[in-house]
Amino acid sequence: MTGSVQERTSPAVRRLDPEDAQLALQKLQSVLKRQEVVETLAQRQHEGSDREDLLANLTHRRHEQEIRSIINNLHPADIAFILESLPENERQIVWQQVSDEYDADILLEIEDWARESLIKTMEPADLIAAAANMDADEIADLAPDLPPEVIAEVQKGLTESERAQLLEAMGYPEDSVGAIMDFDMVRVREDVSLEVVLRYLRRLQELPDHTDQIFVVDRDDRLLGTLSLTRMLVSDPETLVSDVMAADYLSLHPLDSDADAANAFERYDLVSAPVVDDYGRLIGRVTIDEVVDVLQEDSQEQE
Amino acid sequence: MTGSVQERTSPAVRRLDPEDAQLALQKLQSVLKRQEVVETLAQRQHEGSDREDLLANLTHRRHEQEIRSIINNLHPADIAFILESLPENERQIVWQQVSDEYDADILLEIEDWARESLIKTMEPADLIAAAANMDADEIADLAPDLPPEVIAEVQKGLTESERAQLLEAMGYPEDSVGAIMDFDMVRVREDVSLEVVLRYLRRLQELPDHTDQIFVVDRDDRLLGTLSLTRMLVSDPETLVSDVMAADYLSLHPLDSDADAANAFERYDLVSAPVVDDYGRLIGRVTIDEVVDVLQEDSQEQE
Numbered sequence: 001m002t003g004s005v006q007e008r009t010s011p012a013v014r015r016l017d018p019e020d021a022q023l024a025l026q027k028l029q030s031v032l033k034r035q036e037v038v039e040t041l042a043q044r045q046h047e048g049s050d051r052e053d054l055l056a057n058l059t060h061r062r063h064e065q066e067i068r069s070i071i072n073n074l075h076p077a078d079i080a081f082i083l084e085s086l087p088e089n090e091r092q093i094v095w096q097q098v099s100d101e102y103d104a105d106i107l108l109e110i111e112d113w114a115r116e117s118l119i120k121t122m123e124p125a126d127l128i129a130a131a132a133n134m135d136a137d138e139i140a141d142l143a144p145d146l147p148p149e150v151i152a153e154v155q156k157g158l159t160e161s162e163r164a165q166l167l168e169a170m171g172y173p174e175d176s177v178g179a180i181m182d183f184d185m186v187r188v189r190e191d192v193s194l195e196v197v198l199r200y201l202r203r204l205q206e207l208p209d210h211t212d213q214i215f216v217v218d219r220d221d222r223l224l225g226t227l228s229l230t231r232m233l234v235s236d237p238e239t240l241v242s243d244v245m246a247a248d249y250l251s252l253h254p255l256d257s258d259a260d261a262a263n264a265f266e267r268y269d270l271v272s273a274p275v276v277d278d279y280g281r282l283i284g285r286v287t288i289d290e291v292v293d294v295l296q297e298d299s300q301e302q303e
Numbered sequence: 304m305t306g307s308v309q310e311r312t313s314p315a316v317r318r319l320d321p322e323d324a325q326l327a328l329q330k331l332q333s334v335l336k337r338q339e340v341v342e343t344l345a346q347r348q349h350e351g352s353d354r355e356d357l358l359a360n361l362t363h364r365r366h367e368q369e370i371r372s373i374i375n376n377l378h379p380a381d382i383a384f385i386l387e388s389l390p391e392n393e394r395q396i397v398w399q400q401v402s403d404e405y406d407a408d409i410l411l412e413i414e415d416w417a418r419e420s421l422i423k424t425m426e427p428a429d430l431i432a433a434a435a436n437m438d439a440d441e442i443a444d445l446a447p448d449l450p451p452e453v454i455a456e457v458q459k460g461l462t463e464s465e466r467a468q469l470l471e472a473m474g475y476p477e478d479s480v481g482a483i484m485d486f487d488m489v490r491v492r493e494d495v496s497l498e499v500v501l502r503y504l505r506r507l508q509e510l511p512d513h514t515d516q517i518f519v520v521d522r523d524d525r526l527l528g529t530l531s532l533t534r535m536l537v538s539d540p541e542t543l544v545s546d547v548m549a550a551d552y553l554s555l556h557p558l559d560s561d562a563d564a565a566n567a568f569e570r571y572d573l574v575s576a577p578v579v580d581d582y583g584r585l586i587g588r589v590t591i592d593e594v595v596d597v598l599q600e601d602s603q604e605q606e
Binding site (some may be wrong): 017018075077078081198201202204205206207209210211212229230233234235236248250260263264265266267268269271288289291292293295296298299 | 320321378380381384501504505507508509510512513514515532533536537538539551553563566567568569570571572574591592594595596598599601602
């Protein structure tokens with residue numbers, strides 16, 4: 001998607017590019033092809049000399065090395081795309097070479113049908129390690145595909161509130177808002193100044209993905225309003241939250257349909273929306289990346 | 304989408320809700336029906352008394368008033384939805400009652416086929432006033448539907464750089480990134496501290512919609528990196544921009560297809576992306592709301 005000219009002007013910068021993934025896929029297919037030839041040769045020379053076995057082994061290892069260097073430079077979403085594009089046996093060969101640190105992202109990113117085949121070949125210990133990098137709502141998405149002993153082990157590593165979130169997330173029907181919401185919410189009180197909020201945010205070290213607004217709640221966790229990051233950035237730090245928070249916002253109910261939520265995101269151009277229960281209490285949020293997936297699935301169903 | 308329970312708990316808060324729009328549509332249809340009956344009666348009593356004419360006039364005005372009070376409480380996107388849902392003649396009746404301040408938003412929001420019929424009945428002066436509230440990329444979207452004298456007048460009100468942006472936006476083919484990009488970019492230098500950036504943002508009073516990142520450029524406007532608002536908010540204000548900006552980001556070219564851009568937004572979960580020219584210079588950005596529209600159009604084309 002980026003031209004080569006741009007890469008010349010600032011060579012240090014790695015840009016995300018789906019075309020890179022396409023190119024990497026072609027390179028991988030060529031390595032896999034070469035490896036297949038080596039294997040065929042090795043099988044034919046059933047009575048091969050030790051030297052030939054050694055050579056075949058070396059070549060095999062060089063190919064693995066090549067696969068690793070192609071794939072582990074990519075964004076996890078690109079690796080997921082590549083794994084989806086390969087036939088089952090080649091997918092397994094490549095998946096063996098993917099760095100462990102990407103396991104969680106890829107399992108969450110990849111299509112359901114391909115995910116099953118990845119999980120099937122993973123050691124329980126690796127699955128547990130991958131799940132340890134996930135949020136409760138992400139574990140809930142994956143849970144139906146995980147072996148019971150892995151889920152049991154993963155649960156042990158959760159805090160009480162994470163365990164409650166996991167149970168909550170698993171309790172909602174498939175096409176509901178509850179099934180696509182996450183629990184990554186930043187909450188503040190309405191009677192503090194923006195300066196206090198800014199100091200609080202700085203202590204968090206990291207904000208959840210797709211945080212375009214934080215939520216203003218009372219002491220019973222009832223949602224009072226939303227405070228957009230951009231509003232916060234341009235306002236005087238002395239201002240009180242209650243003076244700059246938005247009172248007109250869309251809120252979702254966990255049992256709303258995900259298609260209705262997508263419709264609302266589209267109509268009001270939203271990046272995120274709070275999810276509240278029957279008592280007006282904030283229980284989660286939905287973000288645009290989940291909504292885009294809902295839209296894509298709907299359009300694929302129509303194909 | 305919000306339950307009535309929530310509205311009871313905090314009645315002052317107006318929440319966005321597509322169901323409200325549906326309800327408003329039903330109310331409007333009932334008013335329009337009543338007005339139709341009044342008109343039929345008035346026509347039949349061709350030789351009606353002055354008193355009857357007066358009554359018919361009063362009723363007519365009361366209906367207009369009713370339409371205004373139903374419609375002008377809604378979000379412009381909801382008004383657009385309602386206008387799309389009505390048959391041509393009723394659409395015109397309701398459009399007459401929409402507050403001028405919503406004209407620009409609605410013209411930009413509404414489907415092309417309905418937009419033409421709205422523009423057809425507008426006075427040039429009202430069209431010019433509406434266009435004065437638009438950015439260059441928005442005027443470009445609308446331009447093919449505007450009478451030449453209106454475009455000439457609108458151009459006069461633009462600054463030189465806005466006029467250049469308008470010409471630029473009109474030069475790209477329909478399904479390209481150039482056609483969906485906007486020019487609402489916040490640019491900073493890499494050798495300043497976050498504190499300086501924060502002070503600069505505060506002076507802007509308002510950030511463009513869907514600003515999740517600002518762009519780091521050199522003095523020739525070449526893109527060096529992107530700085531996410533969340534990263535900025537959690538970092539020490541003393542930090543230099545160059546130390547926290549992201550070097551791995553997706554950049555688009557104005558001649559990339561909008562479908563490829565949508566694919567990239569989906570894969571990398573983006574909210575916005577910079578658009579750079581052949582020389583690596585920042586010329587625009589694409590935001591998720593435009594991408595969602597591209598995805599929706601694609602899925603509608605499949606229907």
